[in-house]
Amino acid sequence: MEASKKNLFAMSDAEILEVIYATHEVSHDHDSFDVHSLFSITQSIIKCSKQIVDSIDQKVPQVYAENMGGITIAPSFSTPLCVLKSIVREVPCKAPGEKKAHDATLKILSKVSKYSWEAKAVLSLAAFSLEYGEFWLSAQHQQSEQLAKSVAFLKGVPILLKPENLKKRGRAVTDLNNLIMSTLEVIDCIFQLEKLSITCNDVKELREILANARKDISVNVYWCIITTVACATNVTLLTSDEGNSHDLVQYSQKITIILNKLKQQLRICKEEKEKLRTYMKIKPQIEIPTEIVEVMKILIFFKHNAETTIFDGSIKQLVHIDILRRKNVLLFISSLEISEDYIARLRPIYDFTKDKNEYKIVWIPIVEKWTKDLQHKFETLRAKMPWYTVGQAGAHIAGIKYIKEDWNFNGKPMLVVLNTMSQLQHFNALRMIWIWGCQAFPFTQEKEEQLLLSLQDTWFSAIMDGIDTEISKWNKDDYIFFYGGDSERVNQFKEKATALINDEIKKESKISIKLYPVEKNANNDGRDDSFSTFWSAIENMFHIKVINKQVDDVVKQVQKLLFYKDDKSGWAVLIQGRRLVTIGGSTMYTVLEQYHTWNQKVTLTVENFGQVFNQEHGTAVAEGPGHVCSCFSIPSATGSTLEAMVCYECGNSMETFFSYKCCHVKKKAPLITY
Numbered sequence: 001m002e003a004s005k006k007n008l009f010a011m012s013d014a015e016i017l018e019v020i021y022a023t024h025e026v027s028h029d030h031d032s033f034d035v036h037s038l039f040s041i042t043q044s045i046i047k048c049s050k051q052i053v054d055s056i057d058q059k060v061p062q063v064y065a066e067n068m069g070g071i072t073i074a075p076s077f078s079t080p081l082c083v084l085k086s087i088v089r090e091v092p093c094k095a096p097g098e099k100k101a102h103d104a105t106l107k108i109l110s111k112v113s114k115y116s117w118e119a120k121a122v123l124s125l126a127a128f129s130l131e132y133g134e135f136w137l138s139a140q141h142q143q144s145e146q147l148a149k150s151v152a153f154l155k156g157v158p159i160l161l162k163p164e165n166l167k168k169r170g171r172a173v174t175d176l177n178n179l180i181m182s183t184l185e186v187i188d189c190i191f192q193l194e195k196l197s198i199t200c201n202d203v204k205e206l207r208e209i210l211a212n213a214r215k216d217i218s219v220n221v222y223w224c225i226i227t228t229v230a231c232a233t234n235v236t237l238l239t240s241d242e243g244n245s246h247d248l249v250q251y252s253q254k255i256t257i258i259l260n261k262l263k264q265q266l267r268i269c270k271e272e273k274e275k276l277r278t279y280m281k282i283k284p285q286i287e288i289p290t291e292i293v294e295v296m297k298i299l300i301f302f303k304h305n306a307e308t309t310i311f312d313g314s315i316k317q318l319v320h321i322d323i324l325r326r327k328n329v330l331l332f333i334s335s336l337e338i339s340e341d342y343i344a345r346l347r348p349i350y351d352f353t354k355d356k357n358e359y360k361i362v363w364i365p366i367v368e369k370w371t372k373d374l375q376h377k378f379e380t381l382r383a384k385m386p387w388y389t390v391g392q393a394g395a396h397i398a399g400i401k402y403i404k405e406d407w408n409f410n411g412k413p414m415l416v417v418l419n420t421m422s423q424l425q426h427f428n429a430l431r432m433i434w435i436w437g438c439q440a441f442p443f444t445q446e447k448e449e450q451l452l453l454s455l456q457d458t459w460f461s462a463i464m465d466g467i468d469t470e471i472s473k474w475n476k477d478d479y480i481f482f483y484g485g486d487s488e489r490v491n492q493f494k495e496k497a498t499a500l501i502n503d504e505i506k507k508e509s510k511i512s513i514k515l516y517p518v519e520k521n522a523n524n525d526g527r528d529d530s531f532s533t534f535w536s537a538i539e540n541m542f543h544i545k546v547i548n549k550q551v552d553d554v555v556k557q558v559q560k561l562l563f564y565k566d567d568k569s570g571w572a573v574l575i576q577g578r579r580l581v582t583i584g585g586s587t588m589y590t591v592l593e594q595y596h597t598w599n600q601k602v603t604l605t606v607e608n609f610g611q612v613f614n615q616e617h618g619t620a621v622a623e624g625p626g627h628v629c630s631c632f633s634i635p636s637a638t639g640s641t642l643e644a645m646v647c648y649e650c651g652n653s654m655e656t657f658f659s660y661k662c663c664h665v666k667k668k669a670p671l672i673t674y
Contacts, residue, residue: 178252331406363388
């Protein structure tokens with residue numbers, strides 16, 4: 001698309017690319033000169049020129065070019081003078097405007113078609129600096145040297161430097177100079193990205209960032225060249241008697257946008273390089289058995305060993321990290337997006353271990369970029385924790401990359417357990433603490449396996465004990481229905497179950513039945529409710545069983561229950577005391593509905609009620625539409641990879657899916673399954 005048919009600054013990158021790629025030829029022998037040496041010279045000329053402009057504008061002693069220094073030129077460097085002069089010839093002297101600048105830019109691109117995009121930008125800026133530097137050099141020496149005075153006269157220096165003209169055009173000269181400096185910065189950023197792409201292309205963390213940055217290079221070079229053309233035209237116009245300068249505001253805005261984006265990309269790249277460098281130093285030191293305090297220093301502070309203090313939540317003061325020496329450390333790792341339920345779960349563990357004085361809990365908040373809101377949130381959360389906290393608001397944790405890469409932290413809270421010699425005892429003990437609480441002490445992998453093996457038909461009761469302590473106080477002969485689903489089904493189930501509870505025959509047999517609905521928080525205020533806490537616990541049980549490769553009947557039962565999680569037609573679990581009786585979906589409601597039919601078949605007692613109900617449920621399932629293969633979503637496991645599963649109905653292998661769900665409390669996002 002021609003610039004004459006559309007406003008230049010309204011053109012998209014795609015439209016510009018369509019035009020400029022026609023001028024580009026791929027060539028392997030295009031760099032017949034040292035681009036970096038030419039850029040170093042150009043940079044020196046422009047910076048020296050700026051100092052001269054500043055000295056004239058501010059009426060301070062003149063600055064000489066020799067003061068700049070820092071020019072790096074290869075011994076074999078040869079100036080591409082012919083190319084530079086051919087570029088200068090394409091710069092329009094009059095009739096400023098977008099179309100003239102665009103046409104001149106395309107001609108310049110055609111002349112340098114075989115050069116790399118970086119070389120095109122440098123050649124164009126070097127051609128400008130050749131004229132610009134000569135102009136200000138002659139301006140600097142015109143009063144002391146006859147030759148300089150004569151050259152200055154031909155360059156129009158006296159016209160620009162007339163007091164009345166300088167006063168009138170001084171701002172335009174300053175703006176032009178600033179724009180050239182910004183253009184120089186853009187090209188410098190392009191060179192830095194190019195260097196990074198060569199040296200760091202094999203670093204996966206940088207590859208995508210660099211690819212995104214480099215895809216815009218050709219368009220960025222176009223804007224550098226057209227801006228240089230506009231500036232070169234302005235120099236001619238400002239040194240004429242008319243002095244009608246070219247409006248550079250839009251060019252300046254465009255270059256500023258490009259420069260800010262490039263600086264951001266470079267900053268991200270440098271941050272990733274620093275993280276990688278730190279990670280490569282931290283990793284071997286952490287993985288060698290070392291006194292826990294030394295590892296904590298490396299993991300948290302790394303470069304800031306002089307400030308090795310942590311916050312003691314029990315006394316609300318900073319203490320030296322040596323307080324952890326010869327202790328077993330439970331690292332509570334999380335983002336700032338955690339519910340108070342996690343703090344409540346850890347508080348009994350803190351109280352339990354406090355007296356022993358051999359175990360210490362330390363909170364490591366993972367924050368990539370701090371803001372004032374996050375700092376306030378951090379301080380609010382820290383105030384609720386009686387244990388230790390590393391860092392302060394705004395502090396950077398040195399080992400973030402190690403925590404993510406090697407401990408597989410993915411944003412969900414986890415509890416990494418290290419012994420006194422920093423040896424890993426458990427990747428994430430939070431799950432077993434969620435189920436068993438203090439019974440999980442000493443929170444090792446071996447203890448988790450032992451606890452899991454002790455579970456058979458009591459696994460559901462173990463989960464519910466952690467959710468509601470009152471349940472464990474109920475009579476061991478009590479039957480309890482736990483049930484859920486949409487509100488209509490919950491009400492229907494409650495109605496039928498209540499009718500069973502109030503039945504005269506059942507009362508005569510002295511069968512005690514209790515109801516426990518698992519419902520969502522009706523207020524939707526973001527607090528943990530019985531629904532979210534319940535299903536989190538069920539998922540935890542699934543994770544720790546599968547992670548420990550204990551794919552047994554318990555896993556199949558948990559898997560079955562997870563299948564009913566999003567089933568609006570409802571689900572229910574029946575237990576007696578601590579023993580699981582049966583699990584089902586809508587068929588559980590069917591059995592309750594048909595109570596007056598099956599209670600005639602046998603005399604119900606406290607001892608046989610569960611068995612009879614389970615048999616009737618099996619009949620209801622058999623008379624139903626047939627088995628439906630299980631399908632359920634499960635959040636990814638922090639610190640582990642889930643094993644392959646088989647369908648509990650048909651026994652065939654199941655496909656693996658990951659589900660992503662927005663956790664924002666004010667919006668309900670649909671579940672997306674890949």
